[in-house]
Amino acid sequence: SQTIHQWPATLVQPVGSPLSLECTVEGTSNPNLYWYRQAAGRGLQLLFYSVGIGQISSEVPQNLSASRPQDRQFILSSKKLLLSDSGFYLCAWSVEGGLFYEQYFGPGTRLTVT
């Protein structure tokens, strides 16, 4: 069966510091991968998605970047964090061409920028 991992689970970082969040998927090949952010009391906002190694699409302009160095690894980064980067970050995967195109989510990372 497929599983998705995210780490760290929680993170507290000062403003201006770098960020690296990691997501890995097991049990499937060539998944589509996604990064979402969930601000307090709001729905999910898609930040980035990737359909293959090295292929990244950004949905919103921001202080963050994403990379996909391996087929089942997706990394969210920032060179200098802003207070507004605080939130809950969720990684998800899907199989394109799958029957329903649903996305499956990881456990998330809670980021607090101080």
Place this chain on the structure above:
Amino acid sequence: AQTVTQSQPEMSVQEAETVTLSCTYDTSENNYYLFWYKQPPSRQMILVIRQEAYKQQNATENRFSVNFQKAAKSFSLKISDSQLGDTAMYFCAFRISGYALNFGKGTSLLVTP
């Protein structure tokens, strides 16, 4: 723009009762996919149920069922025999072409003993 509206920020239901969560959406597309996700206090997003827009039959998964009204662009979730473990945020989402899931802002459901 594709939008999803969940008009009930909070709802409460007693254990064993039935509750319906509302969702409306706006799209000019004819073929799309609709989903309800559950986010319990652990914050893990869990897929509850899915519906293809071209299917007229409403989807059902155990105690969860949907009322899909395509012309009205409505996709409500009915939870029967509510259980304490159903306490969570519920998000309605849909997807057309491309890759993004469009999410509503969620409904917080509290199941009380």
